Amino acid sequence: MEHAASQPSERELLQRAQSGDHRAFASIVQAYQRPVYNLCYRMLGDPAEAEDATQETFIRAYTHLDRYDPNRKFINWVFTIASNHCVDRLRKRKMVWTSYEDNPYVERMPTADNANPHIMAEQRERADEIQRWIDQLPPDYRTPIVLLYWYNYSYEEIADIMNLSVPAVKSRLHRARKRIAEMVQHARSNPFSTSPAHGT
Amino acid sequence: MIMKDCDRLLQQLSNYLDGHSDGIDLIALRRQAEADVDCLALFESMLEAHALFSAAPMVNSSRDVSQSVTTVLRRQQRRERLALLLVLSLGALTAFIPIALLIWAGMAFWIDPNIMSPMIHSVVAFLSQTTTLIIALLSAIQHLPPWAIMSLFTLFSLSFLLMALALANQRQPELFFSPHHA
Numbered sequence: 001m002e003h004a005a006s007q008p009s010e011r012e013l014l015q016r017a018q019s020g021d022h023r024a025f026a027s028i029v030q031a032y033q034r035p036v037y038n039l040c041y042r043m044l045g046d047p048a049e050a051e052d053a054t055q056e057t058f059i060r061a062y063t064h065l066d067r068y069d070p071n072r073k074f075i076n077w078v079f080t081i082a083s084n085h086c087v088d089r090l091r092k093r094k095m096v097w098t099s100y101e102d103n104p105y106v107e108r109m110p111t112a113d114n115a116n117p118h119i120m121a122e123q124r125e126r127a128d129e130i131q132r133w134i135d136q137l138p139p140d141y142r143t144p145i146v147l148l149y150w151y152n153y154s155y156e157e158i159a160d161i162m163n164l165s166v167p168a169v170k171s172r173l174h175r176a177r178k179r180i181a182e183m184v185q186h187a188r189s190n191p192f193s194t195s196p197a198h199g200t
Numbered sequence: 201m202i203m204k205d206c207d208r209l210l211q212q213l214s215n216y217l218d219g220h221s222d223g224i225d226l227i228a229l230r231r232q233a234e235a236d237v238d239c240l241a242l243f244e245s246m247l248e249a250h251a252l253f254s255a256a257p258m259v260n261s262s263r264d265v266s267q268s269v270t271t272v273l274r275r276q277q278r279r280e281r282l283a284l285l286l287v288l289s290l291g292a293l294t295a296f297i298p299i300a301l302l303i304w305a306g307m308a309f310w311i312d313p314n315i316m317s318p319m320i321h322s323v324v325a326f327l328s329q330t331t332t333l334i335i336a337l338l339s340a341i342q343h344l345p346p347w348a349i350m351s352l353f354t355l356f357s358l359s360f361l362l363m364a365l366a367l368a369n370q371r372q373p374e375l376f377f378s379p380h381h382a
Contacts, residue, residue: 173218
């Protein structure tokens with residue numbers, strides 16, 4: 001209990017970071033790097049680019065710390081920066097096709113089934129498939145899908161992060177889901193085809 | 201079933217999957233979708249995708265981003281400090297040159313208007329031009345506030361005016377101040 005009490009709160013760390021304390025900001029980065037990396041990876045589909053985007057997100061957050069509204073959840077503010085940055089990156093590049101399989105950086109969640117190579121291969125295949133579907137979504141549809149499925153965010157929270165209205169979030173989620181459903185349908189009807197049903 | 205109806209049905213399913221069931225009955229929805237084979241296929245695919253996405257784990261990077269962020273921030277801070285030092289030095293120099301120039305030229309002119317020899321004129325012109333260049337550079341990188349640029353510009357104008365007066369006095373002393381008038 002004493003150890004927990006001596007740990008500075010997020011607010012304290014942010015205040016220290018605002019006055020130029022890099023160590024305090026490093027503690028914040030450590031706490032949030034995983035969810036931010038996951039968002040970037042899901043959005044970009046490339047581990048190396050996701051790492052760069054994560055780093056850039058935190059540097060931008062530090063540079064604009066004075067603009068952060070303390071009434072807002074800090075991670076949501078960082079997600080806004082990350083999402084905008086990833087959308088910018090996606091718009092800049094024409095077409096990037098990466099395989100989750102070839103990804104040496106990604107550590108998958110350890111599961112009890114990891115010992116079984118068949119189950120592991122199946123899990124990888126499924127993860128690869130999911131990422132491929134996300135990669136085929138337009139940039140603006142990726143953020144709500146990732147925030148909903150990996151962070152269990154509500155419509156209101158997604159709207160806050162994406163600076164959109166709740167109906168707009170609902171509409172994007174529905175369109176994204178419909179597109180994914182079409183891709184699933186295409187994949188199931190052509191099991192040997194790896195070509196996308198929809199291009200970005 | 202027309203496409204619009206299927207889309208409405210899928211929208212309801214989407215709301216249901218987000219936890220906004222509001223009286224939506226999944227079995228009844230599915231039954232409605234069964235009226236159209238394509239709609240049913242999309243309905244099933246949406247459910248399957250939802251199940252797959254819900255079970256997908258978070259991925260993690262092996263790189264410690266906090267370390268690289270700290271390194272980049274330190275480097276950035278060092279660069280900013282150097283830039284600030286450079287700008288301050290240039291700013292001090294830029295402010296000092298016209299003031300010293302003006303005092304020097306003014307004193308020389310009032311002591312003896314004929315003292316402004318062509319050599320002094322050349323030196324003054326060279327210094328003024330150099331300083332103008334520095335100011336242009338500083339203002340270009342937006343480190344000087346507008347009021348500072350305006351003040352320096354006024355000082356330059358005054359020193360140029362003084363130079364012009366000195367030159368004119370050299371050529372036609374009878375029009376200006378001269379020891380004879382005094």
